[in-house]
Amino acid sequence: MILHKFKNQADLDRAAADLIISVVRAKPNAVLGMATGGTPVGLYNEIVKTYKQGLVSFKEAKTFNLDEYVGLPVTHPESYRAFMQRNLFDHIDIKAENTHVPNGNASNVDAECRRYDEMMYQQGPVDLQLLGIGHNGHIGFNEPDTQLSRFTYQVTLKQETREANKRFFNSIDDVPTHAVTMGMGSIMQAKAILLVVKGAEKAEILDRTLNGPITTQVPASLLQTHPRVIVMTDCDVEYKVSH
Numbered sequence: 271m272i273l274h275k276f277k278n279q280a281d282l283d284r285a286a287a288d289l290i291i292s293v294v295r296a297k298p299n300a301v302l303g304m305a306t307g308g309t310p311v312g313l314y315n316e317i318v319k320t321y322k323q324g325l326v327s328f329k330e331a332k333t334f335n336l337d338e339y340v341g342l343p344v345t346h347p348e349s350y351r352a353f354m355q356r357n358l359f360d361h362i363d364i365k366a367e368n369t370h371v372p373n374g375n376a377s378n379v380d381a382e383c384r385r386y387d388e389m390m391y392q393q394g395p396v397d398l399q400l401l402g403i404g405h406n407g408h409i410g411f412n413e414p415d416t417q418l419s420r421f422t423y424q425v426t427l428k429q430e431t432r433e434a435n436k437r438f439f440n441s442i443d444d445v446p447t448h449a450v451t452m453g454m455g456s457i458m459q460a461k462a463i464l465l466v467v468k469g470a471e472k473a474e475i476l477d478r479t480l481n482g483p484i485t486t487q488v489p490a491s492l493l494q495t496h497p498r499v500i501v502m503t504d505c506d507v508e509y510k511v512s513h
């Protein structure tokens with residue numbers, strides 16, 4: 271892993287945006303893995319700024335999002351499809367048919383998970399996967415557990431995850447109980463991974479991700495086994511290269 275530390279979030283957002291932009295400049299038909307949550311909003315803004323300056327085009331690029339809530343209409347502002355449209359897709363020249371977010375309203379969710387995996391398999395691998403992290407170490411919506419899933423699947427969200435995300439809803443009761451998420455296998459297939467972690471309250475889980483045991487109880491710790499992970503953070507953490 272490579273750890274880049276930043277003194278402020280504005281610099282972090284710019285650097286993260288620049289990395290994503292450099293991938294698309296080098297390979298216009300790049301496949302990008304996208305993330306949601308509070309963390310990537312600033313870096314998406316930076317990407318939009320650069321696009322508006324005419325310095326990058328996403329005409330040939332494809333995107334696959336990590337996850338989507340189950341049962342939340344796509345028109346709901348907190349659906350991850352709506353989030354992506356509002357924060358990125360509506361402001362750049364990416365083709366609608368090249369943006370992929372799991373369908374959390376499919377009548378057969380298992381079939382939707384298989385469809386998503388097949389599409390990723392055919393169009394992938396992902397060149398750069400963007401990730402945030404949950405306070406409990408989840409990536410996508412792969413929650414801590416005794417075992418993790420390789421494939422896209424429907425997950426029951428942990429109470430702590432619903433609590434963390436209630437800030438986006440009117441009340442905890444409005445936060446969906448389930449989501450569809452890429453499995454760990456799909457995430458780990460990406461050629462490179464950019465993990466962005468913001469805020470002092472995430473320093474402890476980032477330390478466990480970088481330096482703790484590799485365990486399904488901290489899904490992000492599996493990233494230690496990936497050959498090309500870049501971590502960008504404003505947290506006060508170190509990456510210990512030996513014990």
Ligand SMILES: N[C@@H]1[C@@H](O)[C@H](O)[C@@H](COP(=O)(O)O)O[C@@H]1O
Pocket residue numbers: 305306307308309310336337401402403404405409410411431435
């Ligand atoms: N499923 C998403 C993750 O992809 C995200 O990384 C994480 C942290 O979110 P935030 O960036 O808002 O802290 O939780 C969400 O629920």
